[in-house]
Structure formats: structure tokens, C-alpha cells
Amino acid sequence: MNIKKVAVVGGGTMGNGIVTVFALKGFSVFLVELSETLVQKALTSIENNLTRMVKKGSITDFEKSDTLKNITPIIELKNTPPDCDLVIEAVYENKEVKLSIFNELNNIVNSNCIFASNTSSISITELAVTTRPDKFIGMHFMNPVPIMKLVEIIRGYSTSDETFLVIKELAQNLDKVPVEVNDYPGFIANRILMPMINEAIFSLMEGVASAEDIDTVMKLGMNHPMGPLTLADFIGLDVCLAIMEVLYNGLGDSKYRPCPLLKKMVAANKLGRKSGEGFFIYN
Ligand SMILES: NC(=O)c1ccc[n+]([C@@H]2O[C@H](COP(=O)([O-])OP(=O)(O)OC[C@H]3O[C@@H](n4cnc5c(N)ncnc54)[C@H](O)[C@@H]3O)[C@@H](O)[C@H]2O)c1
Incomplete structure (x- = not known):
């Protein structure tokens, strides 16, 4: 499976970093937040981060404007494009909130879309069980996402080998180092x-x-x-x-x-x- 369109739910500390790394690599990224104010706040952080990268010489002005063009802001989950290949959830570390987001998304996006959670510690198996367990995985980025190399890739009880391999390769394409971890509380990092x-x-x-x-x-x-x-x-x-x-x-x-x-x-x-x-x- 070739991942091209990615939705990131939550544009806080982690969400805006995740959006930045995907957009820098040319993916079409949808940034889903709860309100216009929150989406603007996330976009401002992303722009400031990119400006810092330009000043450091790690990207050009041209790459900055191209990266921003890859990001589409979305207000409210119900407006997530159905043809996304991957949704990464990065909202509060609360199981009920995450479950309700995945349950709603399950009725919005196509059945082949992979669901990933950036949870720091909540069981991937428990988050996956009511939606699409074989296409559900943990993708635990580290903070700050554009700088930190590690991504813990967490296999839930029913995560398929295919889903695991797609996400592992994706992490490598983002210039990250994926580490395979089984689903136990806190995984390894935390x-x-x-x-x-x-x-x-x-x-x-x-x-x-x-x-x-x-x-x-x-x-x-x-x-x-x-x-x-x-x-x-x-x-x-x-x-x-x-x-x-x-x-x-x-x-x-x-x-x-x-x-x-x-x-x-x-x-x-x-x-x-x-x-x-x-x-x-x-x-
Ligand atoms: N902060 C870290 O260092 C860190 C590191 C790795 C992983 N994580 C994990 O990443 C996740 C996010 O953490 P964070 O620090 O970015 O949190 P945060 O509080 O900075 O951001 C959460 C964002 O989610 C948004 N949100 C909440 N419900 C939403 C909904 N229904 N639709 C769209 N947006 C919604 C909020 O408006 C907020 O902007 C958590 O699971 C956390 O455990 C955090």
C-alpha cells in the first residue's frame, strides 16, 4: 500500500510536529482540529518551526512555502476526507476521547485506511477493538517530532503484518528510525x-x-x-x-x-x- 494522503487529528504539541514532518516530505496532510482558533494556532506553530529551519539553513524559503502548501486545515472530525490512506490521532492522552474519535472516523474514512495512534502509553489493542483491529497500529513519535529520530511502532494484538510493514517503511521514508514494540503499558520509551x-x-x-x-x-x-x-x-x-x-x-x-x-x-x-x-x- 502506498501512503499519500494523511490526516492528523489534533494539532497540539505532537500533532503539529507530525504534520510538519509529513508535509516536508511532500505528503498531502490534513490537519484536523476542533475550531478555527485551534487550527490557526497549530498552523502558526508549524510556520514558526519552518522559519526556524530556514534560518538554520536546513531548508530553503522555497521548501518552506511548498511544505505549507501541502497542509490543508480541517475543522471538526466529520470533515476528514474519506479517501485518506492513513489517519494519525494525536489528541489528549485519554482512552475515552481517543476511542470516540476512532469510532467516529471508522464511519467516515474508507475501509482500507490505516488507523494509527500517537498515544504514549494507552493499549493499542484496546483502542483498536471497536474499529479495524488488523489495520490499527501505534505510531509513537518523540517530542520534538521534526528533530527526534525514534518512532516506536506498536503492534496491537490483531495488527496485521501488512499494516506493520507499511508503517515501518513509512517511518523510514520520513527519515525516522522505527523500533518494533509489543503492546504493553507504556511500551518501552515511557x-x-x-x-x-x-x-x-x-x-x-x-x-x-x-x-x-x-x-x-x-x-x-x-x-x-x-x-x-x-x-x-x-x-x-x-x-x-x-x-x-x-x-x-x-x-x-x-x-x-x-x-x-x-x-x-x-x-x-x-x-x-x-x-x-x-x-x-x-x-
Ligand atoms: N507531549 C509529548 O511530549 C508527547 C510525546 C509523545 C507522545 N505524546 C502523545 O501525543 C498525544 C498528544 O499529546 P500532545 O502533547 O500533543 O497534547 P496537546 O494537549 O498539546 O494537544 C492535543 C490537541 O488535540 C486537540 N483535540 C482534542 N480533541 C480533538 C478532536 N476531537 N478533534 C481534533 N482535535 C482534537 C486539542 O485541541 C489539542 O490541540 C497524547 O496521546 C500524548 O500522550 C505526547
Whole structure:
């Protein structure tokens, strides 16, 4: 199967990055958001990202305008073009929201269209079961999508070999490195990363060290490019909490208990960069 037309549902942190990488490679991309304001916000982020790439010399002005021409904004799911070859969902990390989107899409797009979720941790098997399980797969891009090479390709219980091979080849065509992962809570990336971030938050809550010092230990001591608390702010504390809850409930082990400070900060809408404040303050 040759993928040409791609719809991306959700134009937030991840969605706008996913749209950018597909549009840069010449795919026809439909960016689906809930309202005119949200779609414009996503398009502005994409344009700013492309301008940054031009300034760095990684693309030309001509490539920037060509890339923008490949993107068609769509308001509301019901207006998704039926002849898409692939839909990638990148909305909130919430199983019910994702399920309702896939159930609605199932009646809109053609039966040969592949469904992919960018979920960080929710079971692909559970998301797939009410739609087209053999043509359903996890395509977990990393943040920021235009820069990060890895894509976890998650096989649900019923994902066909054909679907897997199409998506693996597609990821390679986007200049990404696909890694095959089976469907268990948090897959690989977040099963290992999130408990580390959660432990950093426990260390802060217990007063072991300041936020700055916790990050310095991991940057200078472990050679991580970014400390775990800065990274949590970058990912979004709501996303971190949702992933910890999936690990805790899905694996049934108390070692995945979300830190109470993380819960409290999400309740206070201190979500990191996107809300202007998390463990650090952003202007
Ligand atoms: N943030 C990260 O670092 C990161 C990394 C990898 C994967 N993910 C995963 O990617 C997904 C998206 O995360 P995010 O950080 O981009 O979230 P986000 O909150 O930045 O963006 C979500 C977007 O989805 C839109 N949306 C919600 N319902 C919609 C609908 N019915 N139709 C169209 N648009 C809709 C919202 O308006 C919003 O713009 C989540 O599943 C998350 O776990 C996030």
C-alpha cells in the first residue's frame, strides 16, 4: 500500500510536529482540529518551526512555502476526507476521547485506511477493538517530532503484518528510525522514562534537593541532555500523570504510583511549558 494522503487529528504539541514532518516530505496532510482558533494556532506553530529551519539553513524559503502548501486545515472530525490512506490521532492522552474519535472516523474514512495512534502509553489493542483491529497500529513519535529520530511502532494484538510493514517503511521514508514494540503499558520509551521522572518528582517532594540541583545531577552525572524535571515540563505534566496512571493501573505494581506532587501540580493547572509554569517558570 502506498501512503499519500494523511490526516492528523489534533494539532497540539505532537500533532503539529507530525504534520510538519509529513508535509516536508511532500505528503498531502490534513490537519484536523476542533475550531478555527485551534487550527490557526497549530498552523502558526508549524510556520514558526519552518522559519526556524530556514534560518538554520536546513531548508530553503522555497521548501518552506511548498511544505505549507501541502497542509490543508480541517475543522471538526466529520470533515476528514474519506479517501485518506492513513489517519494519525494525536489528541489528549485519554482512552475515552481517543476511542470516540476512532469510532467516529471508522464511519467516515474508507475501509482500507490505516488507523494509527500517537498515544504514549494507552493499549493499542484496546483502542483498536471497536474499529479495524488488523489495520490499527501505534505510531509513537518523540517530542520534538521534526528533530527526534525514534518512532516506536506498536503492534496491537490483531495488527496485521501488512499494516506493520507499511508503517515501518513509512517511518523510514520520513527519515525516522522505527523500533518494533509489543503492546504493553507504556511500551518501552515511557515504561523506562516516566518512572525516572516520577522518582525525580518524589525526590523534590521529599526535599532531597532543589529542582535545579536534581536536574544538574542527571545532566552532569548521567550526561542526560536535559534534567528530568525540565523534561517533564517540556512533555506536559498532565501527559506525565496520564502515563503514570496507565503504568500503575496496567501493570498493577505499586512502584508505578504517581507522585502526589505531580497530581497536585496538574490539579493546579501547572502543566509545564504549555501553561507557563511547571517545575520552572516560562515566559
Ligand atoms: N507531549 C509529548 O511530549 C508527547 C510525546 C509523545 C507522545 N505524546 C502523545 O501525543 C498525544 C498528544 O499529546 P500532545 O502533547 O500533543 O497534547 P496537546 O494537549 O498539546 O494537544 C492535543 C490537541 O488535540 C486537540 N483535540 C482534542 N480533541 C480533538 C478532536 N476531537 N478533534 C481534533 N482535535 C482534537 C486539542 O485541541 C489539542 O490541540 C497524547 O496521546 C500524548 O500522550 C505526547
